[in-house]
Amino acid sequence: MIIAAGLFEVVMAYSLKLSAGFSVPLPSIGFAVSAVLSFGLLALALRSLEVGTAYAVWTGIGAVGTAVAGMVVLGENASPMKIASIALILAGVVGLNLAGGGH
Structure with missing residues (x-):
């Protein structure tokens, strides 16, 4: 459910x-x-x-998905700093899940 919620957040931002x-x-x-x-x-x-982990995953999917959609679909800048920042968001979400906050 949380993944679908995050994907709808991407659709929300794109829309x-x-x-x-x-x-x-x-x-x-x-x-x-x-x-x-x-x-x-x-x-x-x-x-x-858990609320902290769920919110982090939801916003992480939304932030990463929206940034990637902007670069791929809308032709926005895909600088190395932007790519590295996306990787850091992903690392944070994975870290929270590994810390035991997800199911």
Whole structure:
């Protein structure tokens, strides 16, 4: 559930970009739907996961997924510093899970 919630967070951010400040209807609707799904799945996942780890995984998936989507789909800058920062986020999420916070 937490992985799906994180993926919907990526869709939410991507839709927000495409909505052009909520002036384009379809991406604006996509933003709202994906936000509800993302937060809803996060809430369900929190029934069985520690809040700190769950939130870190959720935001980690969202941050990494959104950064990668921006670079791959939107042609945003893919500097070495950006790639290294993404790797650090991933390392932090994996570390939290290895520390026993995940199921």
